Amino acid sequence: xxxxxxxxxxxxxxxxxxxxxxxxxxxxxxxxxxxxxxxxxxxxxxxxxxxxxxxxxxxxxxxxxxxxxxxxxxxxxxxxxxxxxxxxxxxxxxxxxxxxxx
Amino acid sequence: xxxxxxxxxxxxxxxxxxxxxxxxxxxxxxxxxxxxxxxxxxxxxxxxxxxxxxxxxxxxxxxxxxxxxxxxxxxxxxxxxxxxxxxxxxxxxxxxxxxxxxxxxxxxxxxxxxxxxxxxxxxxxxxxxxxxxxxxxxxxxxxxxxxxxxxxxxxxxxxxxxxxxxxxxxxxxxxxxxxxxxxxxxxxxxxxxxxxxxxxxxxxxxxxxxxxxxxxxxxxxxxxxxxxxxxxxxxxxxxxxxxxxxxxxxxxxxxxxxxxxxxxxxxxxxxxxxxxxxxxxxxxxxxxxxxxxxxxxxxxxxxxxxxxxxxxxxxxxxxxxxxxxxxxxxxxxxxxxxxxxxxxxxxxxxxxxxxxxxxxxxxxxxxxxxxxxxxxxxxxxxxxxxxxxxxxxxxxxxxxxxxxxxxxxxxxxxxxxxxxxxxxxxxxxxxxxxxxxxxxxxxxxxxxxxxxxxxxxxxxxxxxxxxxxxxxxxxxxxxxxxxxxxxxxxxxxxxxxxxxxxxxxxxxxxxxxxxxxxxxxxxxxxxxxxxxxxxxxxxxxxxxxxxxxxxxxxxxxxxxxxxxxxxxxxxxxxxxxxxxxxxx
Numbered sequence: 001x002x003x004x005x006x007x008x009x010x011x012x013x014x015x016x017x018x019x020x021x022x023x024x025x026x027x028x029x030x031x032x033x034x035x036x037x038x039x040x041x042x043x044x045x046x047x048x049x050x051x052x053x054x055x056x057x058x059x060x061x062x063x064x065x066x067x068x069x070x071x072x073x074x075x076x077x078x079x080x081x082x083x084x085x086x087x088x089x090x091x092x093x094x095x096x097x098x099x100x101x102x
Numbered sequence: 103x104x105x106x107x108x109x110x111x112x113x114x115x116x117x118x119x120x121x122x123x124x125x126x127x128x129x130x131x132x133x134x135x136x137x138x139x140x141x142x143x144x145x146x147x148x149x150x151x152x153x154x155x156x157x158x159x160x161x162x163x164x165x166x167x168x169x170x171x172x173x174x175x176x177x178x179x180x181x182x183x184x185x186x187x188x189x190x191x192x193x194x195x196x197x198x199x200x201x202x203x204x205x206x207x208x209x210x211x212x213x214x215x216x217x218x219x220x221x222x223x224x225x226x227x228x229x230x231x232x233x234x235x236x237x238x239x240x241x242x243x244x245x246x247x248x249x250x251x252x253x254x255x256x257x258x259x260x261x262x263x264x265x266x267x268x269x270x271x272x273x274x275x276x277x278x279x280x281x282x283x284x285x286x287x288x289x290x291x292x293x294x295x296x297x298x299x300x301x302x303x304x305x306x307x308x309x310x311x312x313x314x315x316x317x318x319x320x321x322x323x324x325x326x327x328x329x330x331x332x333x334x335x336x337x338x339x340x341x342x343x344x345x346x347x348x349x350x351x352x353x354x355x356x357x358x359x360x361x362x363x364x365x366x367x368x369x370x371x372x373x374x375x376x377x378x379x380x381x382x383x384x385x386x387x388x389x390x391x392x393x394x395x396x397x398x399x400x401x402x403x404x405x406x407x408x409x410x411x412x413x414x415x416x417x418x419x420x421x422x423x424x425x426x427x428x429x430x431x432x433x434x435x436x437x438x439x440x441x442x443x444x445x446x447x448x449x450x451x452x453x454x455x456x457x458x459x460x461x462x463x464x465x466x467x468x469x470x471x472x473x474x475x476x477x478x479x480x481x482x483x484x485x486x487x488x489x490x491x492x493x494x495x496x497x498x499x500x501x502x503x504x505x506x507x508x509x510x511x512x513x514x515x516x517x518x519x520x521x522x523x524x525x526x527x528x529x530x531x532x533x534x535x536x537x538x539x540x541x542x543x544x545x546x547x548x549x550x551x552x553x554x555x556x557x558x559x560x561x562x563x564x565x566x567x568x569x570x571x572x573x574x575x576x577x578x579x580x581x582x583x584x585x586x587x588x589x590x591x592x593x594x595x596x597x598x599x600x601x602x603x604x605x606x607x608x609x610x611x612x613x614x615x616x617x618x619x620x621x622x623x624x625x626x627x628x629x630x631x632x633x634x635x636x637x638x639x640x641x642x643x644x645x646x647x648x649x650x651x652x653x654x655x656x657x658x659x660x661x662x663x664x665x666x667x668x669x670x671x672x673x674x675x676x677x678x679x680x681x682x683x684x685x686x
Contacts, residue, residue: 014456016415022233024182027189034192046462057189058196058221061236064228067415068456092418 010074011084012045013091021065025095030057032086038077040087045070054087108341111322114673115315116586117336118296119304122354123288124330124347127323127340128266130277144209154200154210157250162191164246168276175283175307183239183275183299190243196221211251218244234582235298242274267329271320273300283307288331290338292317295582304333312336314586335624335680360649368401368644372651374659380630380651381406383443383638385616388412390429394436397641401648404441404499406564406638407616408433410486411449419457420482426489434497441499443564443616443638444490445543446483446516448505450475458482467572472506472543477515487523494535503564507542507549513559543616545569550598553605563606564638567617571595589672590619596628596667596675603633614638624679626650631663653684 015021021029033040033054040054046069052059054073065071071091075083144150165188172181190196196217203213218240225237265287270277272293278300287309294300294313304311310333322340323329330339330350339346373379383406384397397405413421413429434442449455450471458479463469476483487502494500504516517540527534544550545566553563567590572579574594577587589595599615606613614636619625621639623646629637630651637647662682666675 014418016417016456018415020230020233022236023186027182027185030189053194056193056195057186058193058224058240061233062224062228064230064233066230070456 007080008074008076009080009084010072011088012070012072013088015065015067015069015071015091017094018067020067020069021063021071022061026057026060028090028095029087030055030060032090033083036075036077036079036083036086038075038080038083040073040075040080040083042071042073045072108324108327110343110346111340113316113319113322113338113340115290115312115336115338116296117311117333118294118298118301118313119289119309119311120333121288121308121310122330122332122334122350122357123267123310124328124342124350124354125265125267125287126262126326127269127290127329128262128281128285129320129323129325130268130270130273130281144207147205147207150204150208150210150213151201153251154204154214157210157214157247158191160250161243161246162188165191165243165276172275172303175303186236187239187243187275190240191247211248214244214247214251218248235295238272238274238293238299242276245274246276267331269319269323269329271317275299275303278303288312288333290315290319290329290331292320295585310334312338335676337680360646367652368399368648370401370648371403372648374630374651374654374656376655376657378630378656380634381614381636382644382648382651383407383441383614383616383636384641384644385409385621385638386433386641391432391436393641394433397644398436400641401644402440402641404443405433405437406441406443406614406620406636407503408442408444410445410447414447414449414455417455417457420455420485423485423489423492426486427493430490430493434494434499437499439497439499441501442494443501443503443541445503445505446473446486446490447476448472467569467578473504473512473516474506476504477512477519480519483516484519484523484526487520488527488534491523491527491534491538492532494538495533497535498537500535500537501539501541501562503541503543503562505543505566506546506569507544507556508546509548509552510555510559513542513556517559541611544602545573545617547574547598550602553602554608557605557609557611560611562612562614563602564614564616564636565599565602565634567595567599567615567619570598570617574598589676590617590622591625591675591679592672593667593669593675595619596632596663599629599634600632600663600667607633612636621647623647623650624676624683627654627659627682627684628663628666628675628679630654630656631659631661650684 041051042054043049043051044063044065047064049063073084073087165184169181169184172184199217200213204210222237222240225240226234228234262285265285267288267290269290273291289300289304289311291300291313292315301311310331312331312333315338319338327341330342371379372382381403383404384402385407386393386397386405387409413426490502507513539561541560541562541564543566544563549556571590572588575588575592577584579585579588603613612635615629615634616638620637621643626647666678669675
């Protein structure tokens with residue numbers, strides 16, 4: 001049993017973009033997660049939801065992650081570290097969104 | 103003279119995209135309709151699995167085409183929803199659930215139906231209306247797969263014989279694309295909100311849309327019946343009489359003319375027919391120099407509301423004093439000597455920032471927000487005040503306004519910080535703005551009611567009608583059911599505005615309106631008549647509002663204001679204002 005593959009890495013991020021994790025941002029999040037082999041899960045700490053599969057669009061939408069919420073992402077497997085890094089960049093880079101209409 | 107076959111009927115919904123459309127109705131079927139009784143024998147799990155996979159491939163291809171079509175029509179942002187649709191069909195949880203049911207012996211259709219209903223119910227149970235709205239999308243995709251499983255082909259494309267207004271219970275994103283763009287003159291739905299996909303698409307296409315219309319409209323509309331759709335007022339008229347048609351055709355023509363001419367006259371001041379000038383300002387924040395230049399180009403005489411939240415959001419630490427000073431100075435520079443009203447940080451409640459570690463509130467609108475938050479974080483507050491004062495060092499145009507003020511204590515405490523900051527800057531020998539005018543947003547009912555007392559403490563008032571309406575009418579404007587109650591045209595809100603204006607004027611203050619009502623051309627004559635001195639709005643509204651001001655005399659406006667204040671509901675007020683509209 002390869003010890004590296006058993007390790008679970010996790011990360012807490014804050015959603016700062018105005019519309020939260022829905023529609024386009026959620027799609028980007030799931031696409032990014034889906035490009036890695038690692039098993040990735042995410043939960044909404046602010047709403048105290050259980051962990052959902054980060055590669056499931058319905059799962060991610062069900063988190064109801066709005067602006068200001070904190071999410072926890074955990075990953076395990078070969079490219080877990082890269083996966084977390086990519087998701088961190090995506091969330092902190094504000095999903096490349098321009099300012100949304102108020 | 104021919105007898106009329108059908109009587110004119112009028113309905114009212116929520117305006118979702120502006121403009122007037124006069125065209126025949128084209129009624130679209132809702133994807134909600136029950137399954138046909140068509141049944142075929144259930145095959146073996148392998149056969150059903152193959153059927154299911156085939157449906158997924160076909161529908162995914164269809165969605166890909168929809169995505170491209172939408173991109174062509176409204177660009178990447180508006181088309182993004184189709185990416186989500188495609189991802190529903192790749193969702194591992196969804197697929198796993200369907201496949202499990204198929205292996206247990208259910209048909210692909212039944213399995214799909216069951217799983218979709220569960221997931222739709224899950225989405226509909228979410229509190230946030232934005233997330234809840236995704237249930238429509240899932241139903242949309244669900245219906246497409248179901249249609250394929252039933253008929254073996256993707257949904258057919260209904261083509262209206264001539265350019266029409268699409269009418270439906272609900273328009274899902276894919277449905278809005280079913281009809282070729284050049285055949286669409288407007289949208290009218292029972293469901294939906296001004297922020298839903300239909301509204302976004304309509305605005306992108308530049309056609310009117312009305313949502314939240316009375317379901318009775320679906321009974322009243324026969325295929326091909328002539329409709330008038332007014333996307334500015336939310337009115338829908340079925341089988342209009344000749345006289346009505348003439349009025350609206352004229353209005354539509356004038357609207358087109360006005361757009362062209364008001365752009366041309368945007369630079370001139372807003373002066374009534376009898377020579378009374380009302381100041382027109384712009385609501386800005388986040389767009390920097392370009393935004394300010396654009397506002398000037400559209401005719402702004404100053405910035406009536408500079409929102410400062412954009413500096414604080416979307417980052418993991420607060421902005422430094424220097425960062426802020428630079429941004430504020432850019433706006434002041436572009437505006438030259440014209441007044442710029444800085445609203446201090448208005449966050450809290452539903453707008454939060456990670457670095458302040460604010461606890462979740464059960465009632466964010468009634469919580470620690472606006473000035474309350476600033477007073478609880480004095481370092482943050484003073485840094486902002488320093489930045490504003492320093493940015494305005496060699497100008498006389500700086501105004502500072504505090505949001506969410508409830509009491510005299512709020513004002514005195516805030517001004518004490520301002521005074522402390524002045525003394526700091528003096529001691530440090532740093533130049534700063536000398537003739538700063540200090541005012542407050544009137545958005546809490548208590549502040550409106552006590553305006554005479556608060557007027558002694560400040561130089562001006564600016565009325566935030568959005569929040570004032572919500573608090574006064576006790577309704578959340580984003581709520582899917584009670585949202586329409588929070589209508590700024592309600593006489594209760596207008597009476598409060600009158601009270602604030604009178605109190606302000608009695609103490610020598612000027613009173614402005616910076617909420618959405620300020621930019622609503624329908625409300626302009628009332629606000630004029632109530633004695634409001636300044637209207638600040640999103641820049642695109644400036645030319646039209648100025649044009650409306652020029653169509654009235656103060657006496658006429660006062661009479662109108664007096665009249666509407668005696669009415670009993672927002673609907674009555676709106677009716678009266680629509681009647682009183684002057685085609686500028």
